Amino acid sequence: MSTTTDNKFLIGIYDDEDVLLHAVEHVRHAGIKIHEVFTPFPIHGMEDALGFKRSRLSKAAFMFGLTGFILAQTMIFYMMHLDEWKINVGGKSTIPYPDFIPVSFEATVLLSAFGMVGTFLVVSNLLPGVKPRNFDIRSTDDKFVVAIELEKNSLSVDQMSIMLKEQGASEVYEKVVD
Amino acid sequence: MAHKELHFNLDETFLFTSKAKQKIFTLIGVGFLVFILGIVILAFNSGKEASHHALAEHTTEHTTSAVHNDHDAVTSHEHEGHEAYHWSQRIWATLWVNNVFFTGIAIIGLFFVAYNYVAWAGWSATLIRIPLALPSFLPITFVLMALVFIFGHHTLFHWTHAGITDPSSTNYDKIIAGKKGFLNVPFYVIRTIVYFGAWLLIYSIIRKFSIKQDLEKENSVKYHNRIIYFSAMFLVVFGVSSSMSAWDWVMSIDTHWFSTMFGWYQLASWHVSGLATITLITIFLKEQGYLKMVNINHLHDLGKFMFAFSIFWTYVWFSQFLLIYYANITEETTYFMDRLFRFDNVYTPFFIINILINFIFPVLFLMSRDAKRQLLFLKIAAFGILGGHWLDFFLMIHPGALKQNGGFGFLELGSIMIYVGLFVYVISYTLSKAPLVAKNHPMLEESLHHNI
Numbered sequence: 001m002s003t004t005t006d007n008k009f010l011i012g013i014y015d016d017e018d019v020l021l022h023a024v025e026h027v028r029h030a031g032i033k034i035h036e037v038f039t040p041f042p043i044h045g046m047e048d049a050l051g052f053k054r055s056r057l058s059k060a061a062f063m064f065g066l067t068g069f070i071l072a073q074t075m076i077f078y079m080m081h082l083d084e085w086k087i088n089v090g091g092k093s094t095i096p097y098p099d100f101i102p103v104s105f106e107a108t109v110l111l112s113a114f115g116m117v118g119t120f121l122v123v124s125n126l127l128p129g130v131k132p133r134n135f136d137i138r139s140t141d142d143k144f145v146v147a148i149e150l151e152k153n154s155l156s157v158d159q160m161s162i163m164l165k166e167q168g169a170s171e172v173y174e175k176v177v178d
Numbered sequence: 179m180a181h182k183e184l185h186f187n188l189d190e191t192f193l194f195t196s197k198a199k200q201k202i203f204t205l206i207g208v209g210f211l212v213f214i215l216g217i218v219i220l221a222f223n224s225g226k227e228a229s230h231h232a233l234a235e236h237t238t239e240h241t242t243s244a245v246h247n248d249h250d251a252v253t254s255h256e257h258e259g260h261e262a263y264h265w266s267q268r269i270w271a272t273l274w275v276n277n278v279f280f281t282g283i284a285i286i287g288l289f290f291v292a293y294n295y296v297a298w299a300g301w302s303a304t305l306i307r308i309p310l311a312l313p314s315f316l317p318i319t320f321v322l323m324a325l326v327f328i329f330g331h332h333t334l335f336h337w338t339h340a341g342i343t344d345p346s347s348t349n350y351d352k353i354i355a356g357k358k359g360f361l362n363v364p365f366y367v368i369r370t371i372v373y374f375g376a377w378l379l380i381y382s383i384i385r386k387f388s389i390k391q392d393l394e395k396e397n398s399v400k401y402h403n404r405i406i407y408f409s410a411m412f413l414v415v416f417g418v419s420s421s422m423s424a425w426d427w428v429m430s431i432d433t434h435w436f437s438t439m440f441g442w443y444q445l446a447s448w449h450v451s452g453l454a455t456i457t458l459i460t461i462f463l464k465e466q467g468y469l470k471m472v473n474i475n476h477l478h479d480l481g482k483f484m485f486a487f488s489i490f491w492t493y494v495w496f497s498q499f500l501l502i503y504y505a506n507i508t509e510e511t512t513y514f515m516d517r518l519f520r521f522d523n524v525y526t527p528f529f530i531i532n533i534l535i536n537f538i539f540p541v542l543f544l545m546s547r548d549a550k551r552q553l554l555f556l557k558i559a560a561f562g563i564l565g566g567h568w569l570d571f572f573l574m575i576h577p578g579a580l581k582q583n584g585g586f587g588f589l590e591l592g593s594i595m596i597y598v599g600l601f602v603y604v605i606s607y608t609l610s611k612a613p614l615v616a617k618n619h620p621m622l623e624e625s626l627h628h629n630i
């Protein structure tokens with residue numbers, strides 16, 4: 001990311017997930033746009049509180065799975081039937097459809113699993129060589145971190161700090177993250 | 179959301195109104211009429227087509243004996259004991275289908291309760307009384323099963339024929355004689371009584387503790403732990419008895435054939451039917467204004483259960499099919515030959531519908547999240563699954579017991595109506611005897627806030 005633009009964030013640190021959840025609801029209600037929340041573990045209901053749309057991950061999984069299915073079908077069909085050396089198993093047809101199902105199933109699961117791992121790495125900035133964006137290192141331990149991008153909010157830093165504190169933040173500070 | 183106070187009436191009890199009873203009696207009455215109509219049609223047809231029948235019997239006899247020569251060249255004088263078919267045999271086979279199916283639904287209620295308790299599942303605490311009511315139908319199926327066995331064992335179980343294990347008899351069958359240590363009437367009867375006895379015993383203990391828990395709030399954890407103890411015991415008992423009952427009640431109909439997958443296959447079919455029944459009862463109770471505390475998230479979970487176990491059923495069904503198809507050993511393939519190609523293709527359409535309705539339909543219908551959160555969709559899926567799995571048991575029992583004389587007609591329809599009526603009556607009665615919610619369940623609070 002370029003360093004010319006100022007990526008100034010207001011960071012709020014919370015100690016308790018319930019306090020955080022209510023703070024997020026309240027702050028968003030007051031019209032502040034939250035960039036992201038970082039927590040040591042998933043918090044139930046946080047997606048709703050942040051107003052996130054439903055993830056498109058399931059659609060991605062379906063597409064990866066479909067790719068695997070088609071790949072397996074083509075592969076077995078070629079090996080068993082299209083290839084010059086047709087494979088004869090117990091005198092059955094060279095397109096024994098029931099036999100295709102386990103292989104297709106496995107390839108579907110394999111490709112959707114690989115695809116999902118890859119997708120996860122990409123969307124969470126975890127691919128090898130990518131520097132992960134870490135707003136506050138303590139979010140990997142026992143703190144809950146709210147990041148608010150200053151550029152996208154019209155309220156002043158002081159106003160927002162006071163609001164976060166009022167909602168139970170133990171600590172609020174500004175930080176430049178690129 | 180967390181920490182929001184929720185107020186529900188946890189003491190509500192289902193009222194089994196006389197209006198509801200009247201509806202059920204009407205259903206049973208109409209079922210009886212349809213059943214009698216089916217019998218009349220069968221008796222009338224068998225008289226009219228006696229000559230045609232004899233001809234058909236003759237030709238199929240040839241094909242079946244050819245197959246038996248294939249798989250058992252050793253017993254040269256194998257006599258299948260093909261005595262003349264009488265139309266009344268279809269009554270016993272049809273009643274047996276219903277018996278096995280409804281016994282399964284009833285015992286799956288306890289199975290559901292047991293694995294939810296053993297897994298410390300909190301989400302199901304609000305609706306646990308519904309599966310807990312299902313096994314109260316077991317005594318009825320036990321009596322009906324005993325009656326059908328007494329009158330219809332000759333039709334259903336080839337191994338009960340006289341002289342079949344006696345080498346000097348013309349009825350002698352070497353394969354069945356080899357199985358006589360397990361497949362003999364006294365041992366069979368003892369086993370069946372043991373299954374029902376063990377299931378009903380553990381059921382009565384678990385239900386007793388669950389109801390005591392309602393009265394003694396201070397001892398709720400103690401009773402909860404006792405239920406977990408007996409639930410774990412039931413899972414061990416059911417792990418063995420579910421498989422063995424499948425061999426006894428269903429697999430021994432095709433006596434010459436066996437499959438190591440069969441116990442799983444029947445359990446999978448029972449389980450998904452039981453889950454569909456639990457979902458339907460929950461939805462019906464909600465529609466009548468009960469169970470306000472069961473929200474759409476609980477139903478979503480039940481929908482996921484139906485979806486997942488429809489796939490599990492397919493997995494087991496297909497595992498059994500693929501191994502037999504691939505190995506291509508005659509005495510194994512005969513099971514699928516009977517259902518797919520033999521007997522003038524009587525069962526071919528049912529065989530294909532079975533896979534469509536039990537796999538393709540639930541998978542496509544329940545795949546999306548939104549479908550599992552709509553009561554109407556869940557209801558359609560549950561009815562489809564129940565019908566489909568009745569058909570599954572029909573396909574397990576009719577071809578083996580009746581050969582080419584099976585089929586689906588008024589007799590089958592009427593029998594389903596009678597059994598459904600009895601089942602709904604008994605379950606409603608049991609539900610009305612105790613509060614609908616286990617109000618002192620230690621994890622009730624978690625269930626009230628259930629959100630996915």
